[in-house]
Amino acid sequence: MAALKNEVKSFIVQALACFDTPSQVVDAVKNEYGVVVTRQQVETHDPTKSAGKGLAAKWVTLFHDTRKRFREETAEIPIANRAYRLRALGRMAEKAENMKNMALTAQLLEQAAKEVGDVYVNRQTKNENPHDNLAPIRVQVDVVDARKPDAEP
Known part of the structure:
Protein backbone atom coordinates (compact mmCIF):
# COMPACT_ATOMS: atom_id res chain seq x y z
CA MET A 1 0.00 0.00 0.00
CA ILE A 77 -31.34 21.52 -3.54
CA PRO A 78 -34.97 21.84 -4.71
CA ILE A 79 -35.65 18.13 -5.16
CA ALA A 80 -34.52 17.53 -1.58
CA ASN A 81 -37.47 19.66 -0.44
CA ARG A 82 -40.77 17.83 0.11
CA ALA A 83 -42.91 20.76 -1.04
CA TYR A 84 -41.04 20.91 -4.34
CA ARG A 85 -41.50 17.17 -4.90
CA LEU A 86 -45.22 17.36 -4.07
CA ARG A 87 -45.76 20.24 -6.49
CA ALA A 88 -43.96 18.33 -9.24
CA LEU A 89 -46.00 15.19 -8.53
CA GLY A 90 -49.17 17.28 -8.63
CA ARG A 91 -48.28 18.70 -12.03
CA MET A 92 -47.44 15.23 -13.36
CA ALA A 93 -50.66 13.71 -12.00
CA GLU A 94 -52.74 16.48 -13.54
CA LYS A 95 -51.03 16.01 -16.90
CA ALA A 96 -51.45 12.21 -16.75
CA GLU A 97 -55.14 12.60 -15.90
CA ASN A 98 -55.66 14.99 -18.81
CA MET A 99 -54.07 12.38 -21.07
CA LYS A 100 -56.56 9.81 -19.70
CA ASN A 101 -53.68 7.73 -18.29
CA MET A 102 -55.44 6.64 -15.12
CA ALA A 103 -52.87 3.99 -14.17
CA LEU A 104 -50.07 6.57 -14.15
CA THR A 105 -52.32 9.06 -12.35
CA ALA A 106 -53.01 6.48 -9.62
CA GLN A 107 -49.28 5.74 -9.25
CA LEU A 108 -48.46 9.44 -8.93
CA LEU A 109 -51.20 9.97 -6.36
CA GLU A 110 -49.91 7.00 -4.38
CA GLN A 111 -46.38 8.42 -4.52
CA ALA A 112 -47.62 11.80 -3.30
CA ALA A 113 -49.49 10.15 -0.42
CA LYS A 114 -46.34 8.26 0.58
CA GLU A 115 -44.33 11.47 0.28
CA VAL A 116 -46.59 13.16 2.81
CA GLY A 117 -46.05 10.21 5.12
CA ASP A 118 -48.45 7.80 6.78
CA VAL A 119 -51.29 8.86 4.49
CA TYR A 120 -51.27 5.85 2.19
CA VAL A 121 -52.63 3.34 4.68
CA ASN A 122 -55.81 1.31 4.80
CA ARG A 123 -57.30 2.00 8.20
CA GLN A 124 -60.19 3.95 9.60
CA THR A 125 -59.66 6.91 11.84
CA LYS A 126 -61.93 7.66 14.79
CA ASN A 127 -63.91 10.23 12.80
CA GLU A 128 -64.76 7.85 9.97
CA ASN A 129 -67.07 5.65 12.04
CA PRO A 130 -68.21 7.58 15.13
CA HIS A 131 -70.55 4.80 16.38
CA ASP A 132 -67.60 2.54 17.12
CA ASN A 133 -66.06 5.15 19.38
CA LEU A 134 -68.95 5.63 21.84
CA ALA A 135 -68.49 4.49 25.39
CA PRO A 136 -71.23 2.14 26.65
CA ILE A 137 -73.99 4.01 28.48
CA ARG A 138 -75.53 1.05 30.25
CA VAL A 139 -74.46 -2.55 30.68
CA GLN A 140 -77.08 -5.19 31.45
CA VAL A 141 -76.21 -8.61 32.80
CA ASP A 142 -78.91 -11.29 32.90
CA VAL A 143 -78.30 -14.17 35.27
CA VAL A 144 -79.83 -17.36 33.97
CA ASP A 145 -80.36 -20.32 36.21
CA ALA A 146 -79.00 -23.32 34.35
CA ARG A 147 -80.74 -25.82 36.64
CA LYS A 148 -83.92 -27.60 35.66
CA PRO A 149 -87.10 -25.64 36.45
CA ASP A 150 -88.40 -28.32 38.84
CA ALA A 151 -85.15 -28.55 40.82
CA GLU A 152 -85.15 -27.12 44.31
CA PRO A 153 -82.79 -24.38 45.22
Missing part, protein backbone atom coordinates in the same frame (compact mmCIF):
# COMPACT_ATOMS: atom_id res chain seq x y z
CA ALA A 2 1.77 3.10 -1.27
CA ALA A 3 1.67 6.36 0.62
CA LEU A 4 -0.87 8.78 -0.81
CA LYS A 5 -0.27 12.44 -1.49
CA ASN A 6 -2.20 14.92 0.63
CA GLU A 7 -4.25 15.93 -2.41
CA VAL A 8 -5.49 12.34 -2.87
CA LYS A 9 -6.11 11.91 0.87
CA SER A 10 -8.13 15.11 0.90
CA PHE A 11 -10.18 13.89 -2.07
CA ILE A 12 -10.87 10.55 -0.34
CA VAL A 13 -11.86 12.15 2.97
CA GLN A 14 -14.19 14.63 1.27
CA ALA A 15 -15.81 11.95 -0.90
CA LEU A 16 -16.47 9.77 2.15
CA ALA A 17 -17.87 12.77 4.01
CA CYS A 18 -20.35 13.21 1.13
CA PHE A 19 -21.58 9.65 1.75
CA ASP A 20 -19.84 8.06 -1.24
CA THR A 21 -19.19 4.36 -0.69
CA PRO A 22 -15.59 3.10 -0.54
CA SER A 23 -16.10 1.37 -3.92
CA GLN A 24 -17.27 4.64 -5.48
CA VAL A 25 -14.28 6.44 -4.01
CA VAL A 26 -11.88 3.80 -5.38
CA ASP A 27 -13.26 4.38 -8.89
CA ALA A 28 -13.21 8.16 -8.49
CA VAL A 29 -9.58 8.20 -7.30
CA LYS A 30 -8.55 6.03 -10.24
CA ASN A 31 -10.39 8.28 -12.72
CA GLU A 32 -9.28 11.57 -11.14
CA TYR A 33 -5.65 10.83 -10.21
CA GLY A 34 -4.79 7.55 -11.95
CA VAL A 35 -3.94 6.05 -8.56
CA VAL A 36 -5.15 2.57 -7.65
CA VAL A 37 -6.30 2.24 -4.05
CA THR A 38 -8.18 -0.55 -2.30
CA ARG A 39 -11.51 -0.27 -0.52
CA GLN A 40 -9.76 -1.12 2.74
CA GLN A 41 -7.28 1.72 2.20
CA VAL A 42 -10.15 4.12 1.54
CA GLU A 43 -12.00 2.97 4.69
CA THR A 44 -9.04 4.02 6.83
CA HIS A 45 -9.90 7.64 5.89
CA ASP A 46 -13.41 7.50 7.40
CA PRO A 47 -13.35 8.50 11.07
CA THR A 48 -16.88 7.14 11.60
CA LYS A 49 -15.65 3.59 10.94
CA SER A 50 -13.44 1.46 13.15
CA ALA A 51 -10.82 1.30 10.39
CA GLY A 52 -10.46 5.09 10.55
CA LYS A 53 -9.99 5.42 14.30
CA GLY A 54 -6.30 6.31 13.88
CA LEU A 55 -6.89 9.03 11.28
CA ALA A 56 -4.94 12.25 11.85
CA ALA A 57 -6.82 15.13 13.48
CA LYS A 58 -6.60 17.38 10.41
CA TRP A 59 -8.35 14.75 8.28
CA VAL A 60 -11.01 14.17 10.95
CA THR A 61 -11.68 17.91 11.05
CA LEU A 62 -11.85 18.06 7.24
CA PHE A 63 -14.25 15.11 7.23
CA HIS A 64 -16.65 16.64 9.77
CA ASP A 65 -16.52 20.11 8.20
CA THR A 66 -17.20 18.67 4.75
CA ARG A 67 -20.06 16.52 6.02
CA LYS A 68 -21.66 19.50 7.79
CA ARG A 69 -21.37 21.66 4.67
CA PHE A 70 -22.72 18.81 2.51
CA ARG A 71 -25.80 18.40 4.71
CA GLU A 72 -26.48 22.14 4.74
CA GLU A 73 -26.13 22.44 0.97
CA THR A 74 -28.37 19.42 0.42
CA ALA A 75 -31.22 21.34 2.02
CA GLU A 76 -30.86 24.00 -0.70
Whole structure:
Protein backbone atom coordinates (compact mmCIF):
# COMPACT_ATOMS: atom_id res chain seq x y z
CA MET A 1 0.00 0.00 0.00
CA ALA A 2 1.77 3.10 -1.27
CA ALA A 3 1.67 6.36 0.62
CA LEU A 4 -0.87 8.78 -0.81
CA LYS A 5 -0.27 12.44 -1.49
CA ASN A 6 -2.20 14.92 0.63
CA GLU A 7 -4.25 15.93 -2.41
CA VAL A 8 -5.49 12.34 -2.87
CA LYS A 9 -6.11 11.91 0.87
CA SER A 10 -8.13 15.11 0.90
CA PHE A 11 -10.18 13.89 -2.07
CA ILE A 12 -10.87 10.55 -0.34
CA VAL A 13 -11.86 12.15 2.97
CA GLN A 14 -14.19 14.63 1.27
CA ALA A 15 -15.81 11.95 -0.90
CA LEU A 16 -16.47 9.77 2.15
CA ALA A 17 -17.87 12.77 4.01
CA CYS A 18 -20.35 13.21 1.13
CA PHE A 19 -21.58 9.65 1.75
CA ASP A 20 -19.84 8.06 -1.24
CA THR A 21 -19.19 4.36 -0.69
CA PRO A 22 -15.59 3.10 -0.54
CA SER A 23 -16.10 1.37 -3.92
CA GLN A 24 -17.27 4.64 -5.48
CA VAL A 25 -14.28 6.44 -4.01
CA VAL A 26 -11.88 3.80 -5.38
CA ASP A 27 -13.26 4.38 -8.89
CA ALA A 28 -13.21 8.16 -8.49
CA VAL A 29 -9.58 8.20 -7.30
CA LYS A 30 -8.55 6.03 -10.24
CA ASN A 31 -10.39 8.28 -12.72
CA GLU A 32 -9.28 11.57 -11.14
CA TYR A 33 -5.65 10.83 -10.21
CA GLY A 34 -4.79 7.55 -11.95
CA VAL A 35 -3.94 6.05 -8.56
CA VAL A 36 -5.15 2.57 -7.65
CA VAL A 37 -6.30 2.24 -4.05
CA THR A 38 -8.18 -0.55 -2.30
CA ARG A 39 -11.51 -0.27 -0.52
CA GLN A 40 -9.76 -1.12 2.74
CA GLN A 41 -7.28 1.72 2.20
CA VAL A 42 -10.15 4.12 1.54
CA GLU A 43 -12.00 2.97 4.69
CA THR A 44 -9.04 4.02 6.83
CA HIS A 45 -9.90 7.64 5.89
CA ASP A 46 -13.41 7.50 7.40
CA PRO A 47 -13.35 8.50 11.07
CA THR A 48 -16.88 7.14 11.60
CA LYS A 49 -15.65 3.59 10.94
CA SER A 50 -13.44 1.46 13.15
CA ALA A 51 -10.82 1.30 10.39
CA GLY A 52 -10.46 5.09 10.55
CA LYS A 53 -9.99 5.42 14.30
CA GLY A 54 -6.30 6.31 13.88
CA LEU A 55 -6.89 9.03 11.28
CA ALA A 56 -4.94 12.25 11.85
CA ALA A 57 -6.82 15.13 13.48
CA LYS A 58 -6.60 17.38 10.41
CA TRP A 59 -8.35 14.75 8.28
CA VAL A 60 -11.01 14.17 10.95
CA THR A 61 -11.68 17.91 11.05
CA LEU A 62 -11.85 18.06 7.24
CA PHE A 63 -14.25 15.11 7.23
CA HIS A 64 -16.65 16.64 9.77
CA ASP A 65 -16.52 20.11 8.20
CA THR A 66 -17.20 18.67 4.75
CA ARG A 67 -20.06 16.52 6.02
CA LYS A 68 -21.66 19.50 7.79
CA ARG A 69 -21.37 21.66 4.67
CA PHE A 70 -22.72 18.81 2.51
CA ARG A 71 -25.80 18.40 4.71
CA GLU A 72 -26.48 22.14 4.74
CA GLU A 73 -26.13 22.44 0.97
CA THR A 74 -28.37 19.42 0.42
CA ALA A 75 -31.22 21.34 2.02
CA GLU A 76 -30.86 24.00 -0.70
CA ILE A 77 -31.34 21.52 -3.54
CA PRO A 78 -34.97 21.84 -4.71
CA ILE A 79 -35.65 18.13 -5.16
CA ALA A 80 -34.52 17.53 -1.58
CA ASN A 81 -37.47 19.66 -0.44
CA ARG A 82 -40.77 17.83 0.11
CA ALA A 83 -42.91 20.76 -1.04
CA TYR A 84 -41.04 20.91 -4.34
CA ARG A 85 -41.50 17.17 -4.90
CA LEU A 86 -45.22 17.36 -4.07
CA ARG A 87 -45.76 20.24 -6.49
CA ALA A 88 -43.96 18.33 -9.24
CA LEU A 89 -46.00 15.19 -8.53
CA GLY A 90 -49.17 17.28 -8.63
CA ARG A 91 -48.28 18.70 -12.03
CA MET A 92 -47.44 15.23 -13.36
CA ALA A 93 -50.66 13.71 -12.00
CA GLU A 94 -52.74 16.48 -13.54
CA LYS A 95 -51.03 16.01 -16.90
CA ALA A 96 -51.45 12.21 -16.75
CA GLU A 97 -55.14 12.60 -15.90
CA ASN A 98 -55.66 14.99 -18.81
CA MET A 99 -54.07 12.38 -21.07
CA LYS A 100 -56.56 9.81 -19.70
CA ASN A 101 -53.68 7.73 -18.29
CA MET A 102 -55.44 6.64 -15.12
CA ALA A 103 -52.87 3.99 -14.17
CA LEU A 104 -50.07 6.57 -14.15
CA THR A 105 -52.32 9.06 -12.35
CA ALA A 106 -53.01 6.48 -9.62
CA GLN A 107 -49.28 5.74 -9.25
CA LEU A 108 -48.46 9.44 -8.93
CA LEU A 109 -51.20 9.97 -6.36
CA GLU A 110 -49.91 7.00 -4.38
CA GLN A 111 -46.38 8.42 -4.52
CA ALA A 112 -47.62 11.80 -3.30
CA ALA A 113 -49.49 10.15 -0.42
CA LYS A 114 -46.34 8.26 0.58
CA GLU A 115 -44.33 11.47 0.28
CA VAL A 116 -46.59 13.16 2.81
CA GLY A 117 -46.05 10.21 5.12
CA ASP A 118 -48.45 7.80 6.78
CA VAL A 119 -51.29 8.86 4.49
CA TYR A 120 -51.27 5.85 2.19
CA VAL A 121 -52.63 3.34 4.68
CA ASN A 122 -55.81 1.31 4.80
CA ARG A 123 -57.30 2.00 8.20
CA GLN A 124 -60.19 3.95 9.60
CA THR A 125 -59.66 6.91 11.84
CA LYS A 126 -61.93 7.66 14.79
CA ASN A 127 -63.91 10.23 12.80
CA GLU A 128 -64.76 7.85 9.97
CA ASN A 129 -67.07 5.65 12.04
CA PRO A 130 -68.21 7.58 15.13
CA HIS A 131 -70.55 4.80 16.38
CA ASP A 132 -67.60 2.54 17.12
CA ASN A 133 -66.06 5.15 19.38
CA LEU A 134 -68.95 5.63 21.84
CA ALA A 135 -68.49 4.49 25.39
CA PRO A 136 -71.23 2.14 26.65
CA ILE A 137 -73.99 4.01 28.48
CA ARG A 138 -75.53 1.05 30.25
CA VAL A 139 -74.46 -2.55 30.68
CA GLN A 140 -77.08 -5.19 31.45
CA VAL A 141 -76.21 -8.61 32.80
CA ASP A 142 -78.91 -11.29 32.90
CA VAL A 143 -78.30 -14.17 35.27
CA VAL A 144 -79.83 -17.36 33.97
CA ASP A 145 -80.36 -20.32 36.21
CA ALA A 146 -79.00 -23.32 34.35
CA ARG A 147 -80.74 -25.82 36.64
CA LYS A 148 -83.92 -27.60 35.66
CA PRO A 149 -87.10 -25.64 36.45
CA ASP A 150 -88.40 -28.32 38.84
CA ALA A 151 -85.15 -28.55 40.82
CA GLU A 152 -85.15 -27.12 44.31
CA PRO A 153 -82.79 -24.38 45.22
